[in-house]
Amino acid sequence: MFEISQLRCFVAVAEELHFSRAAERLNMTQPPLSRQIRLLEHHVGARLLERNSRTVRLTAAGKAFFPEAARILRIAEEATFTARRAAKGEQGTLAIGFTSASGYSLLPEVVRRLRERAPGVSLNLKELVSTAQVEALNSGELDLGLMRPHTINGELESRPLLTEPLMLAVHADDADRWPLAPTLADLHGRPFVMYSPYEARPFYQMLSERFARAGVVPDVVEHIGQVHTMLALVRAGVGAALIAAGAANLKFDGIVMREMATEPVEMICTFRRDNENPVLRLFLREVLPTFHR
Incomplete structure (x- = not known):
């Protein structure tokens, strides 16, 4: 089977129709270029080029072989480029x-x-x-x-x-009953929508630890796993909720968000x-x- 290097030599000669220019383009001398062409013709089983002291031209087989050889080179180059990009993570x-x-x-x-x-x-x-x-x-x-x-x-x-900061989500009708910069202590004894200890365990554990350190015991009315469901319950007037600031992009009419005066969440x-x-x-x-x- 022929090699990519042999195809590259043939395509260069077919495009230049001149061995000297093709050799210069490939940064090699003419004798090894000629050997590569002969090896390729041997593998193909047909003569691809005719040359004399003045001219080089493609044979009928060479004319048929040339576009396919060029296509194989393009595919090989693209495959190499793709492999390099994949190796880099690109x-x-x-x-x-x-x-x-x-x-x-x-x-x-x-x-x-x-x-x-x-x-x-x-x-x-x-x-x-x-x-x-x-x-x-x-x-x-x-x-x-x-x-x-x-x-x-x-x-x-x-x-x-x-x-990101913690945000207190409260029903708009109750907003006046909350400070502008609420703390965990403001949640003590008040209806509160808490995270599920199963579906949202990290947030549940984090808030539970903070409440325990602050000596705060909210009146937990529901345990919920998803933020959008928690906000739906806040909107329904079930209780307040604490969410990360990023989730505040989930807009609900009838809810007021206030940044907590407490340490942020990670x-x-x-x-x-x-x-x-x-x-x-x-x-x-x-x-x-x-x-x-």
Whole structure:
């Protein structure tokens, strides 16, 4: 079977119709160029070029072979380019899990910055609660998870993405009964829509710990796993709720948002240490640092 180098020699001669110019173009001398052409003709089983002391021309077989040879060279070059891009993480697929809260502001920004750096990357996006993301990361279904801080096993690694304020969501008719800069203490004994300890475990644990440290005991009326459902209950007058600022982009008429005078909450990205997906490595190396500038 012929080699790519032989095709490259033939195409150069066919385009130049001059051995000397073709050899110069390929940065080689004429004798090895002639040998490559003879080897190619041997593999093809037909004479491709006719030459004398003054001219070089394509035979009928050479004319038929030339466009196909040029096409094979283009395919080989494209394959090489594609492989190099894939090795750099500039081409391929990244499976990203995200919580509903991160889907309102963080996920679009992650996608935008990744596509700016590697527009050839395909994304597989899955909305999952944090616990389900951890399971999917462990099973290899996800490359990257966007979630709240949580307890992880030794095979997973987490890195901070950003922090955002906590927002108090209250019914508009009750807004005057709340301070402009509320604290956790303002929630003591008041109807409160809490996160589910199962579907939204990281946020549930974080708020439970903060309430315990502050000696605050809200009147928990519901445990909910999804932010949009919590806000629907706030709008229905069931109670107040605490959400991350990014989720405040989910607009509900009849709800007033107020920034809490308390420490912000963190969003992290989690991945398997042994995941060698080049796209993940590109994200960690070049996209993640842009969130900390």
